[in-house]
Amino acid sequence: MARTIPVFAEKPASTATALEFRVPPPLSLYVHVPWCVRKCPYCDFNSHEAGGAIPERAYVDALIADLQSALPLIWGRPVQTVFFGGGTPSLLSPAAIDELLAAFRALAVLAPDAEVTLEANPGTVEAERFAGFRTAGVNRLSLGIQSFADDKLKALGRIHGGAEARAAAALAAEHFERFNLDLMYGLPGQSHGDAIADVEAALAFAPPHLSCYQLTLEPNTRFAAFPPELPAADACADMQETIEAQLAAAGYRNYETSAFAQPGRECRHNLNYWYFGDYLGIGAGAHSKLTLHDRVLRQMRWKGPDAYLEQVRAGSPVHDEHSVAAADLPFEFMMNALRLADGFPPGLFESRTAQPLSVIRGQLSAAVAGGLLVMDGERIAPTPRGRRFLNRLLEDFLAPPAP
DSSP states (O other): OOOOOOTTOOOOTTTOOOOOOSSOOOEEEEEEEOEESSOOTTOOSSOEEOOSOOOHHHHHHHHHHHHHHHHHHHTTOEEEEEEEEESOGGGSOHHHHHHHHHHHHHHSEEEEEEEEEEEEOOOHHHHTTHHHHHHHTOOEEEEEEEOSOHHHHHHTTOSOOHHHHHHHHHHHHHHOSEEEEEEEESOTTOOHHHHHHHHHHHHTTOOSEEEEEEOOOOTTSHHHHSOOOOOOHHHHHHHHHHHHHHHHHTTOEEEETTEEEOTTOOOHHHHHHHTTOEEEEESTTOEEEEEOSSOEEEEEEOSSHHHHHHHHHTTOOEEEEEEOOGGGHHHHHHHHHTTBTTOBOHHHHHHHHSSOGGGGHHHHHHHHHTTSEEEOSSOEEEOHHHHHTHHHHHHGGGSOOOO
16 A cells, blocks of 8 residues: 555655646546456456345445545546446446436536446346446446357356357447447467457457457466466467457557557547546545646545445545655656557646656657657657567656656
């Protein structure tokens, strides 16, 4: 856990770096729903097995109270996107989602054209709710397919099978103009042909957006403790290259490291993250990044669902908060913005960090010389090599900014 720094604390004059943010970045709202029917063995998100009915009424009330307590930090700022993540947000009823969105409109300045995304998992009970979610105001669905193959889904510990995945994808296409399908590759026992077959199955539903990412063994997961046998690194790299070519041929642009979209169908919520925009996170374990006039504030809500509900009732939903050191802002900005194929306009760096681009001029020049970046007056972007070796590229920006 990060050390807590009082919101209005100042560094000693000899070490403080004065920041002045003239215009706050776009603002998003993230809503975390922490329960799942069953915890997947590869998942390192803040998710908890429900073990029965979830406390929907208490949680909806807590989310609304949480937002009310945070209003002074976002007062008057329009909310451009809303994202219900988890966990499995589709365990909430359509009526609960409707009530929450009504409260968000009443309490915050929710933009009329706000993108409202809800994550869902395939399964008959949840799929039947898709029409209800659309009526409630959700206008974008993100469906956790992962694979269409029964044996691969079983190996991943998923509770749905291939038939349910196809049925849910068809319903998503029926009820939502904008929807995403999540796929994973590099799965236990997966061949190159298996991975391509999953992508072909997904394309049959003409999703506007696809997320395709390699399975990794994250710390503190069951797969980390009991690792399954995964395809070799070279085999996974071949899968990635073929998937990228396959989706490009189908008209999808790989606009972010693991995100592919038809023209104009990029995820606006995630784009705001990657452009180092602001987000208020409510719900158990949710994180926030908020730009104030003189600092960037990060917060984390209480992580456990029971602790979160208890602390909201006590009027203290925030478990930890700290101001980001000025010296850390350049790296945090680059860590997000360099995930984008188009990179970013140079002026965005200054508006998001309140520092001139000259503080990282040395690192930028070194990355350009190393063939990892391209830079001109209009954009700074990773080269194909820079995208492939993104971690290596980002290491340069971990160093203290150049004087």
